[in-house]
Amino acid sequence: MAGNNKRVIVVGGGLAGLAASIRVAEGGVPVDLFSMVPVKRSHSVCAQGGINACNEVARQQGYSEYQHFDETLYGGDYLADQGPVLEMANWAPRIIDLLDRMGVPFNRTSEGFRDLRLFGGSLFKRTHFAGATTGQQLLYGLDEQTRRFASEGKINKREFWEFLWPIIDGEGEDRRCVGIVAQDMRTMQIQAFRADAVVMATGGCGIVFGKSTNSVICTGGAASRCYQAGAWYGNGEMIQVHPTAIPGADKCRLMSESARGEGGRVWVPRKKGDTRDPTSIAENERWYFLEEKYPKYGNLVPRDIATREIFDVCVNEHMGIGGENMVYLDLTHMDPHYLTEKLGGILEIYEKFAGADPRFTPMKIFPAVHYSMGGLWTTYTPGDYQPESPAGIHNPGDESPASTAVGQGMEFGAHNNMMTNIRGLYAFGEVNFAYHGATRLGANALLSCIFDGLFNGVSVTNYVLDGVAEDQGAATVSAAVFDHAVEQEQAKQAQLLATVSDSGSTDPQFNPYTIAGELGVEMTAASTVVKTGPRLEQCLEKIKELRERYSQVKLGDAAAWTNQSLSFTRALGDMLIMGEVIAKGGLLREESRGSHYRLDFPDRDDDRFLKASVAEYNATSGESTIMWKDVQTALVKPKPRTYGKVEEKEPAREEAVAASGS
Amino acid sequence: MSNTATNGQPSSAAPVPTRTVTFRIKRCDGPGQPTRWEDFKVPVVPSSNVISCLNWIAEHPVTASGQQTTPVVWDCSCLEEVCGACTMVINGKARQSCSCLIDQEAPREGDVITLEPMSKFPVVRDLWVDRQRLFKGLEKIKAWVPIDGTYNLGAGPKEEPDDQQMRYTLSTCMSCGCCLEACPQYHKEEQEADWENAFVGAAVLSQARLFNAHPNGKVLEGERLDALLGVGGVNDCGNAQNCVKVCPKEIPLTESIAAIGRAATVHAIGRFFRGK
Ligand code: SF4
Ligand code: SF4
Ligand code: FES
Numbered sequence: 001m002a003g004n005n006k007r008v009i010v011v012g013g014g015l016a017g018l019a020a021s022i023r024v025a026e027g028g029v030p031v032d033l034f035s036m037v038p039v040k041r042s043h044s045v046c047a048q049g050g051i052n053a054c055n056e057v058a059r060q061q062g063y064s065e066y067q068h069f070d071e072t073l074y075g076g077d078y079l080a081d082q083g084p085v086l087e088m089a090n091w092a093p094r095i096i097d098l099l100d101r102m103g104v105p106f107n108r109t110s111e112g113f114r115d116l117r118l119f120g121g122s123l124f125k126r127t128h129f130a131g132a133t134t135g136q137q138l139l140y141g142l143d144e145q146t147r148r149f150a151s152e153g154k155i156n157k158r159e160f161w162e163f164l165w166p167i168i169d170g171e172g173e174d175r176r177c178v179g180i181v182a183q184d185m186r187t188m189q190i191q192a193f194r195a196d197a198v199v200m201a202t203g204g205c206g207i208v209f210g211k212s213t214n215s216v217i218c219t220g221g222a223a224s225r226c227y228q229a230g231a232w233y234g235n236g237e238m239i240q241v242h243p244t245a246i247p248g249a250d251k252c253r254l255m256s257e258s259a260r261g262e263g264g265r266v267w268v269p270r271k272k273g274d275t276r277d278p279t280s281i282a283e284n285e286r287w288y289f290l291e292e293k294y295p296k297y298g299n300l301v302p303r304d305i306a307t308r309e310i311f312d313v314c315v316n317e318h319m320g321i322g323g324e325n326m327v328y329l330d331l332t333h334m335d336p337h338y339l340t341e342k343l344g345g346i347l348e349i350y351e352k353f354a355g356a357d358p359r360f361t362p363m364k365i366f367p368a369v370h371y372s373m374g375g376l377w378t379t380y381t382p383g384d385y386q387p388e389s390p391a392g393i394h395n396p397g398d399e400s401p402a403s404t405a406v407g408q409g410m411e412f413g414a415h416n417n418m419m420t421n422i423r424g425l426y427a428f429g430e431v432n433f434a435y436h437g438a439t440r441l442g443a444n445a446l447l448s449c450i451f452d453g454l455f456n457g458v459s460v461t462n463y464v465l466d467g468v469a470e471d472q473g474a475a476t477v478s479a480a481v482f483d484h485a486v487e488q489e490q491a492k493q494a495q496l497l498a499t500v501s502d503s504g505s506t507d508p509q510f511n512p513y514t515i516a517g518e519l520g521v522e523m524t525a526a527s528t529v530v531k532t533g534p535r536l537e538q539c540l541e542k543i544k545e546l547r548e549r550y551s552q553v554k555l556g557d558a559a560a561w562t563n564q565s566l567s568f569t570r571a572l573g574d575m576l577i578m579g580e581v582i583a584k585g586g587l588l589r590e591e592s593r594g595s596h597y598r599l600d601f602p603d604r605d606d607d608r609f610l611k612a613s614v615a616e617y618n619a620t621s622g623e624s625t626i627m628w629k630d631v632q633t634a635l636v637k638p639k640p641r642t643y644g645k646v647e648e649k650e651p652a653r654e655e656a657v658a659a660s661g662s
Numbered sequence: 663m664s665n666t667a668t669n670g671q672p673s674s675a676a677p678v679p680t681r682t683v684t685f686r687i688k689r690c691d692g693p694g695q696p697t698r699w700e701d702f703k704v705p706v707v708p709s710s711n712v713i714s715c716l717n718w719i720a721e722h723p724v725t726a727s728g729q730q731t732t733p734v735v736w737d738c739s740c741l742e743e744v745c746g747a748c749t750m751v752i753n754g755k756a757r758q759s760c761s762c763l764i765d766q767e768a769p770r771e772g773d774v775i776t777l778e779p780m781s782k783f784p785v786v787r788d789l790w791v792d793r794q795r796l797f798k799g800l801e802k803i804k805a806w807v808p809i810d811g812t813y814n815l816g817a818g819p820k821e822e823p824d825d826q827q828m829r830y831t832l833s834t835c836m837s838c839g840c841c842l843e844a845c846p847q848y849h850k851e852e853q854e855a856d857w858e859n860a861f862v863g864a865a866v867l868s869q870a871r872l873f874n875a876h877p878n879g880k881v882l883e884g885e886r887l888d889a890l891l892g893v894g895g896v897n898d899c900g901n902a903q904n905c906v907k908v909c910p911k912e913i914p915l916t917e918s919i920a921a922i923g924r925a926a927t928v929h930a931i932g933r934f935f936r937g938k
Binding site: 022023026037038040041042043045046094096097098100101102103105106107108109110111112113114130131133136137140144145147148150151159186215216217247248249250251253352353354355454502511513514517556557559561562564565 | 691692707708709710711713714717720721723730732733735737738739740741742743744745746747760761763765766786787790793794797800801804805806807808809811812814815816817818820821822823826829830833834836837873876878879
């Protein structure tokens with residue numbers, strides 16, 4: 001089949017990258033897999049909650065793949081193109097079966113079937129899980145299969161290699177991606193690699209916000225490099241914030257929302273900057289602000305409200321504990337035995353990383369950036385399901401308007417599925433903007449990553465085998481193109497290394513870590529939970545200042561071997577550009593939708609903004625411009641997103657518990 | 663890794679440091695280079711851990727005696743003790759640096775924390791070591807379920823909850839290497855050529871048990887046991903039981919080793935009678 005030395009490069013070894021590598025290798029095309037870490041250590045390991053799929057039990061209760069699709073669109077406030085979401089929901093049960101066959105230890109019922117749990121965004125049990133570390137277990141399942149393919153020589157793993165730049169050749173119709181430049185993070189050798197297609201599976205960009213729930217490798221640097229090379233970036237402003245995280249000195253770790261569900265009370269000291277031990281602060285000196293502002297629902301207000309209120313109290317009113325961005329989540333009024341029984345596992349996590357026992361000391365929590373719905377812009381070929389008019393409200397038990405046959409939402413194997421605007425350059429997983437619209441439902445992330453790899457991996461194989469003309473193959477491209485790309489990266493590196501001086505890098509003006517810290521604080525304050533036009537403009541000014549300082553950055557390490565400072569500082573330049581895209585999209589989107597909340601435009605505005613923001617980079621000016629592209633809504637008619645109203649009727653404990661771990 | 667953008671927060675958002683702690687860090691510029699110790703005085707807050715201190719040093723690379731130096735190089739990723747990357751020897755004990763809180767490790771003013779790279783793996787630079795031998799070991803024992811391909815072929819086998827629990831526990835091994843650092847039978851091998859005959863270690867033996875326990879993974883049990891009957895296999899274990907005491911995921915490693923040992927013996931007898 002593939003006797004014509006065609007090759008595919010996959011960048012990133014999380015769920016999306018591994019699933020893609022396996023699928024492409026199985027299709028007979030050899031894969032070069034690049035990852036900054038041994039793939040088993042990718043960020044996918046951090047996902048705790050589970051993976052959604054329609055299943056037999058839920059089906060017999062009236063659930064369906066179609067309803068999973070409908071929930072995902074609704075959750076995402078209709079900002080995602082609908083075809084790909086339908087296809088993903090249809091494939092979910094097949095994906096669970098495959099993972100099951102790979103040996104993933106899914107939790108079991110007493111009869112030996114796969115167990116299910118309730119999760120936010122659905123009234124049906126449709127979330128499969130493996131202990132408290134589902135993401136880790138799914139990743140290991142794929143890691144094991146990748147190891148098998150590697151041992152057979154079908155996948156060539158290059159671990160501790162950093163992606164530096166996509167190589168794009170040709171003009172107009174002929175413009176296509178023909179390989180990448182990458183660097184060995186140990187030897188620092190920079191090298192070009194040829195490929196007929198490149199799959200970016202490089203995850204999110206949480207580190208742009210400083211401390212987030214993301215791993216340290218999630219800088220968004222790789223996506224930003226593709227963006228600077230001409231790939232479009234979609235819906236950058238759509239950043240999901242998790243309401244309750246444990247703010248550490250190094251990162252924020254998730255605290256399950258079930259702590260609120262079980263009776264946790266949120267408060268801050270009434271006295272600004274009070275540093276007393278919380279247990280010695282009397283009841284009348286505590287401000288239970290959620291209970292006060294929402295007397296009816298108190299601490300059980302929905303997630304987005306909880307997030308905004310906590311944020312407001314700390315960032316705008318400076319009432320956080322000891323002046324810091326933290327509030328108490330207090331369980332100490334409850335019976336410790338009851339707590340251990342109900343919340344054991346999550347209390348242990350808190351104790352391990354915060355060093356205090358939540359049964360006797362109030363927990364300190366704060367919202368944290370968790371997931372990027374935005375990512376590289378991608379396209380696809382629509383599938384067979386093309387209703388005459390979009391469907392209305394779908395209720396449990398209703399007959400599904402679409403079938404679950406392969407190719408209903410997206411044509412199976414079409415060359416352009418999840419391809420960026422640059423031919424041959426694909427984006428899979430979190431770095432792909434396609435599936436989650438304006439907010440992602442809990443336990444849909446793992447699904448979208450694996451779906452991209454398995455379903456769209458076939459598109460990559462088909463494209464390299466049938467879509468690349470013989471005289472267009474990467475093997476035919478002149479060596480000068482690759483040499484030039486390497487030289488450019490070498491020059492960039494030489495420029496950074498030349499800034500190292502004996503006096504060191506301690507001037508905070510030009511210290512890369514200081515600049516990164518300031519970027520994170522600014523992005524978190526201006527461009528996450530509550531946004532306003534003036535604040536975002538200020539944020540863009542700040543980024544301009546940081547970019548100016550970055551142009552004179554001083555590196556602290558001149559080593560020609562394993563130079564992590566160089567790698568980080570180079571990525572910082574890319575993070576600054578990513579930050580600008582995120583803030584600019586937020587400024588221009590004058591509405592509130594999903595995770596994007598504008599205080600000055602509190603309503604959804606379908607007339608103006610039922611559109612994807614698509615950023616394009618001007619390499620000459622260094623500026624980003626935003627275009628607006630229509631969203632495909634031919635399958636389901638957008639309806640108002642009224643979770644709030646449902647919760648008003650019943651702000652049940654179950655709701656908060658169900659939302660946990662996402 | 664010095665990649666976290668967690669420092670330099672404006673004072674309005676950053677907690678005020680409450681005290682300083684001295685870090686003694688064993689440094690080495692690369693393979694074959696001499697090692698040296700450097701001390702750093704690091705301001706800490708109650709939420710500080712070893713990672714946040716290494717981040718602080720990256721931003722302020724000046725030793726306790728005022729010498730300008732380079733940021734320390736180390737490996738990390740998840741910062742949640744689930745990826746295994748950040749393992750190092752802290753005050754003489756191998757553990758994850760991301761879950762090492764300063765207030766617990768060095769509670770008193772003037773306490774010193776020493777950081778060294780793991781001694782059983784070749785050093786790349788400073789605290790970063792090369793653990794590829796561990797992953798090679800997984801390849802050697804075919805640590806996977808040999809599925810027929812990724813086509814849609816229905817569900818996997820049903821499983822009893824107890825069996826799932828057992829496999830889940832074994833499957834939480836994050837290839838961190840603590841059990842190997844602690845093992846008296848596991849020795850450093852600089853050359854990849856020597857890995858083949860060197861002891862695979864407790865983590866890999868336990869993974870063999872994991873895949874032998876899967877109804878379809880079992881298909882390769884014979885090959886796994888063949889690999890583990892040879893040099894560097896289960897017989898290299900001296901039963902010192904150090905491994906099980908240090909595993910951060912509390913994986914029952916000695917049980918796994920005993921199970922593999924028994925299976926290997928049975929397999930060897932069978933092989934003798936089959937004349938293979
Ligand atoms: S029991 Fe075996 S593997 Fe474990 S420490 Fe002892 S010798 Fe090493
Ligand atoms: S068995 Fe435990 S100590 Fe050994 S590598 Fe796995 S997680 Fe680490
Ligand atoms: S960084 Fe992943 S275990 Fe510490």
